[in-house]
Amino acid sequence: MNQFQSNSTAVWALEVCANGYESALAAQEGGAIRVEFCDNLAEGGTTPSYGQLALAKRNLDIEIWPIIRPRGGDFLYSDIEFNLMKEDVKNCKALNCDGIVTGLLNADGSIDKVRTAELIELARPLPVAFHRAFDMTNNMEKALEDLIDLGIVRVLSSGGETTASKGAETLARLVAQANGRISIMPGAGINENNITELIQQTGATQFHASAKTFVASKMVFRNESAKMGTIDDEYQYELTSPEKVKALVNVIQSFSNS
Template sequence: MKLNSTDNILEVAVHSLESALAAKTGGADRIEVCTALQTGGLTPDLGLLECIRDAIDLPIHVLIRPRLGNFVYDQYEIKTMVRSIEVLIKSKVQGIVIGCLKHDGHLDQRNLQLFKEVAGTLDITFHRAIDVCQNMFDAVHIIMETGYNRILTSGAAPSAWEGRSRIRQMVEIATGSQLSIMPGAGVLPENAAALLKETGAREIHASAKKVYPLIDHDSIGLTTIHGKAVVSKWESDAEQIESIKKAISHS
């Protein structure tokens, strides 16, 4: 799909082949591939990535996040993230989604620069680590100067709608640069158009998830997250994606 420069862009986060196909059917412009979306997302395996790449022709951005928890990474994790970038370049994806902080909550500028250098011409999105960093508006300037293409953010709020005033400030900072500010978190068909209007953003990020029950056979806590049994799975819903796309196409 070729987009005009005036088109609003819908990115859908997917963690399975089923969800990727739903994103295509629903009219998404781009997908972010991860795994374990219920935990905030982790780096996906290559088998999933290749299945998706073979099945759809949308631009693919891939999350690089080596573990759960904070975004402060040690030397071994940084080495792993760099290798992931190198592998993804060979996989011919269009972009990566990445981020890292220091122990004091500020951006890890040295490693952000390293990621940029290794990624070369890949599109780079700084992920929602921005929402928990110190001095997020200063961080926008730094990410912009480092040459990243995009920031995914909820405006340091539980949902992008709640953080819309801060997102608008971020958009204003980035105006005239290569950096796009992309609202994400709690994006629904009923608020997507208003969110773009309120913030001035031109891209939006959603999982458009539908929850399906799972039968729980676990009596020993093997399949728990944070002590709670996982009794459902998430998949992106083509109808919801189509509704979001229609909403932002008329905004």
């Protein structure tokens, strides 16, 4: 595992949002500590396939934390969707994943503590992290205390804004409120050009980025009239770049050694 620590007890690390096995491999090559493993980045990430997870756990050493999210959109789930989430948690345990990432809200924007607790119990002994559903809560300070009480180990957040840079002031307050009881991990729009400022502004030690690049299709024949989905250019796709991961890791590591 690629893990580096500062002179204090804080663990300094980069988590990569990997949209498949190949991106998880790139994250490992770049020196990330962990991947939030997902599919459908365009929808904010949904649960990856069993096959993707099985291949990653079989061949990679990096920590694999799948997202448990049955669809895009909001985080208010039906009974059918919640049952799907429970089955996906069972799959993650069977594959010996390192943890899971999820997020459930009530209609009023508060944390769904009942269902979250059920998933935590079902996942045991796997640790559970909470994704950016946190940014959609009606009171982030109250939500943070709820997650601490539930035993959530880490919260991914942009501070309630479109990017972590815009939410840096709120993230700094959350880090102070957490006071080591839970990890606040800034994410959304983080790259090698803004991470130094985010470290200085927020006081966080773990960060989340997709570090993605666009890969051009090798198709020679192209039907530009038909569309398979809602993406503008379907003759390219996204993959994590090991070079971008390494650039981020180098910045974080420089702070861990200072």
